[in-house]
Structure formats: structure tokens, C-alpha cells
Amino acid sequence: MKSLHHASLGLLLLGLMGGQQALAATPTCSGSETKLSWPAVNPVWEMCWLRPSQSAGPDGSGLEVRDVHYNGIPVMRRMHAPLLFAEYRNSAGGNCYRDWKDENANILSVPAVRNTLGTPPFGSYAKTACDRSLDPTASYGTCPYGLSMPGASCGSGVTIEDLGDEVRLTTQYTAGWYMYSSRFAFFKDGRIQPYFGFGNMDGTYNEVTHWHHNYWRFEFNIDGDGDQMISENGVDKTTEFSALRSLTGGVNGGPTTWEVRNATSGRGYRLVPGSGDYVVPTNESGRGFHTVDVMGTKQIDGEYGDRTDNSLGACQMNQGALVNGQAIDHTTVALYYRVAVRDSTANNWPPGCSGGTCIAQDSMVCKNTGPMLVPFGDWSDYIHVSGIEGPINGASP
Numbered sequence: 001m002k003s004l005h006h007a008s009l010g011l012l013l014l015g016l017m018g019g020q021q022a023l024a025a026t027p028t029c030s031g032s033e034t035k036l037s038w039p040a041v042n043p044v045w046e047m048c049w050l051r052p053s054q055s056a057g058p059d060g061s062g063l064e065v066r067d068v069h070y071n072g073i074p075v076m077r078r079m080h081a082p083l084l085f086a087e088y089r090n091s092a093g094g095n096c097y098r099d100w101k102d103e104n105a106n107i108l109s110v111p112a113v114r115n116t117l118g119t120p121p122f123g124s125y126a127k128t129a130c131d132r133s134l135d136p137t138a139s140y141g142t143c144p145y146g147l148s149m150p151g152a153s154c155g156s157g158v159t160i161e162d163l164g165d166e167v168r169l170t171t172q173y174t175a176g177w178y179m180y181s182s183r184f185a186f187f188k189d190g191r192i193q194p195y196f197g198f199g200n201m202d203g204t205y206n207e208v209t210h211w212h213h214n215y216w217r218f219e220f221n222i223d224g225d226g227d228q229m230i231s232e233n234g235v236d237k238t239t240e241f242s243a244l245r246s247l248t249g250g251v252n253g254g255p256t257t258w259e260v261r262n263a264t265s266g267r268g269y270r271l272v273p274g275s276g277d278y279v280v281p282t283n284e285s286g287r288g289f290h291t292v293d294v295m296g297t298k299q300i301d302g303e304y305g306d307r308t309d310n311s312l313g314a315c316q317m318n319q320g321a322l323v324n325g326q327a328i329d330h331t332t333v334a335l336y337y338r339v340a341v342r343d344s345t346a347n348n349w350p351p352g353c354s355g356g357t358c359i360a361q362d363s364m365v366c367k368n369t370g371p372m373l374v375p376f377g378d379w380s381d382y383i384h385v386s387g388i389e390g391p392i393n394g395a396s397p
């Protein structure tokens with residue numbers, strides 16, 4: 001066996017010196033996809049990205065990345081946000097909308113990071129309407145939101161910022177008066193942070209307490225398609241399921257985490273809810289439209305949500321269309337994860353409040369929230385050559 005290992009190492013070194021591309025897996029982007037390699041030399045993260053107008057699903061899915069690789073190892077086939085809702089308090093009209101996610105909105109950024117990987121000068125990071133909106137009642141319109149920033153201007157698409165230990169993708173899209181921002185941060189240590197901001201350009205419905213719900217969808221394909229497992233608090237799931245972040249819905253109900261791993265390699269990712277994710281429980285409106293935080297489903301080509309259309313008035317997220325008894329062990333999976341915010345109007349929330357017992361108005365303060373995806377297992381640089389596999393550092397004689 002020793003001589004075989006020598007031969008393997010020789011092959012690996014030949015491959016490295018020859019500069020061949022086949023050592024680690026890398027995405028092949030086509031059509032409207034654009035490839036990102038970060039850093040550009042010896043990339044840690046690689047993927048194909050799309051702007052909202054190019055994203056998959058009925059009326060889009062916002063910021064979408066495909067064929068995500070970490071250290072040359074497949075992580076996800078697709079990561080996007082195909083379900084988005086704006087829900088108003090029943091007593092104030094009762095409207096509720098299933099918003100679209102494919103109408104690009106301009107972001108304030110320096111040209112160096114606009115639809116290409118670049119390093120923003122300190123203090124010139126890409127700004128969305130949500131980054132601007134920190135006042136309970138003020139409106140700031142569309143880009144540049146009344147701001148000026150040295151060297152920056154308004155442009156659409158995806159900004160891709162090299163921040164040293166992370167690469168951050170940001171996009172913004174609009175549905176009526178709402179300005180939604182979606183960000184994915186990919187860290188050098190393997191963590192992935194999706195976060196979502198729910199902004200408003202002109203104050204429409206600022207006087208009605210309302211909720212926004214965003215559902216991400218993660219198509220994991222760790223080490224390639226198939227043989228994925230989902231677990232909840234360490235227990236493997238065998239059939240499709242839905243779940244809450246905590247038993248009581250609040251932060252004190254006992255945290256729940258979910259893991260997706262490749263059953264053979266043991267490499268995986270743990271979804272850890274962000275503290276802000278606990279602020280608004282399911283169904284706070286009492287209207288019964290959004291009653292689960294998590295859905296573990298079988299990945300099905302072309303299925304991006306509970307409906308095949310995006311009918312504006314179809315406000316209920318129908319988990320029964322997604323969670324319907326299919327097996328999810330040792331197969332391809334898609335994990336859905338919901339975050340929501342409440343935009344409260346003075347003297348209106350919680351129900352029955354009066355004066356000082358009501359939440360102070362915060363309806364125009366833009367709220368950002370999202371979980372952290374944390375890797376586990378051995379994700380060190382990996383080499384794949386004609387049946388010989390092993391970590392570069394572990395290729396011992």
C-alpha cells in the first residue's frame with residue numbers, strides 16, 4: 001500500500017504542476033449565470049450568480065446563486081428566496097400580498113463592485129434602502145436615498161464586495177413601494193450568512209401594522225447530488241417535515257437547529273437561527289397564513305415553492321403542497337427557512353394596548369434578519385483525481 005500512496009502523491013503533484021483544472025470541482029456557469037471565484041486566485045468560494053430579473057421561479061426568487069463550492073467541494077445546487085409576503089393587520093383592511101422578486105432596484109455602490117468582484121474603499125460599502133432607513137417615520141425614496149457617497153452611484157444587479165475574510169453579495173428588488181434587499185456573505189472559514197432587509201421607499205402602509213415574511217430555499221448537494229440527510233436537533237428525518245424555531249415561538253422556547261450532511265462523507269452544514277429571527281413568531285397576525293418556520297423537502301426540479309404561479313392575492317403559504325410525505329433520507333433535499341419582521345404603528349400593537357403599553361412606532365425602521373449556516377466535518381482543500389481522493393495536506397507517503 002505504501003508504494004501505491006507514493007504513486008498517488010506523484011500523480012497529484014503532476015496534476016498540480018501541470019496546472020490542470022480537474023483537481024477540485026468547479027462550477028460551469030452558462031446562460032444568464034455569471035461565475036464568481038473568490039479570491040480570484042486560489043479561490044475558496046466559487047458559484048454562479050444571477051440578478052433578481054434572471055432568477056428562477058414564478059416571478060423570480062431575488063438573489064440567486066447556483067453550484068456553490070467551498071474549497072472545491074459542492075455545497076449547494078441553489079440558494080435563493082422564492083417566497084415573499086406582505087401581510088397587513090386584519091382590522092386595517094386585511095390586505096395581504098404574495099410579492100414578486102424579479103424587479104431589480106438600484107443600489108448605491110462604487111462601480112468597482114457592481115456585477116463584478118471588487119474591493120470597496122473603506123466607508124464606501126454598497127447601500128440599499130434598508131441600510132438607509134433607521135428612522136421610524138421618514139422615507140428616503142429610491143437610490144441614492146438622499147445620500148451621497150464618494151465615488152458611488154446607482155446601478156442595478158448584484159454588488160460583490162471583497163471584505164477580506166468574506167465576500168458579500170447584495171441585491172435589491174422592488175415590489176410596489178417595498179424595497180427588499182437580499183445579501184449572502186460567504187466567509188473564508190466556510191460559514192454562509194444569508195440576511196434579508198424589508199424596506200419601504202415612500203411610507204405607503206406606514207400607518208398600518210404589518211408583517212413581512214421571506215422564505216429562503218437551500219438546495220444542498222454536499223459532495224454532489226444525492227445522499228443528503230437532514231436532521232433536527234441531532235435526529236435524522238426520514239420524511240418531509242415542517243418545524244418551528246422554538247417550541248413557544250419565542251427565543252426562550254428552546255433553540256432548534258437543523259443540519260444537512262452528506263451521509264457518506266459526513267461533511268455538512270448546521271443552520272443556526274439568528275437572534276433577530278426569534279423576534280416575530282409564526283402567525284403573529286392570527287390570520288393563519290404563515291404557520292411554520294422550516295420545511296425539509298425532497299428536491300424536485302422546477303419546484304420552487306408551494307405554488308406554480310405567484311398570484312398576488314395568494315397570501316397563504318400552503319406547506320401541505322411541499323410537505324406531503326416524500327422520503328428525504330439519502331436523496332436530494334431542499335430546506336426552506338422563514339424569517340419575518342413586524343413593522344409596528346404607534347398605539348396599535350400589541351392588540352388591546354393603549355398609550356405607553358403600545359410599542360413605539362417603528363414601521364419605517366428597516367429590519368434585517370437571517371440565520372448563519374455553519375460547516376462541520378472536514379472541508380479542507382480537497383483533490384479529486386481519477387478515483388484518488390484526499391486532502392492536500394493529508395497526502396502523506
Ligand SMILES: [Cu+2]
Pocket residue numbers: 198199200210212343363
Ligand atoms: Cu413594512
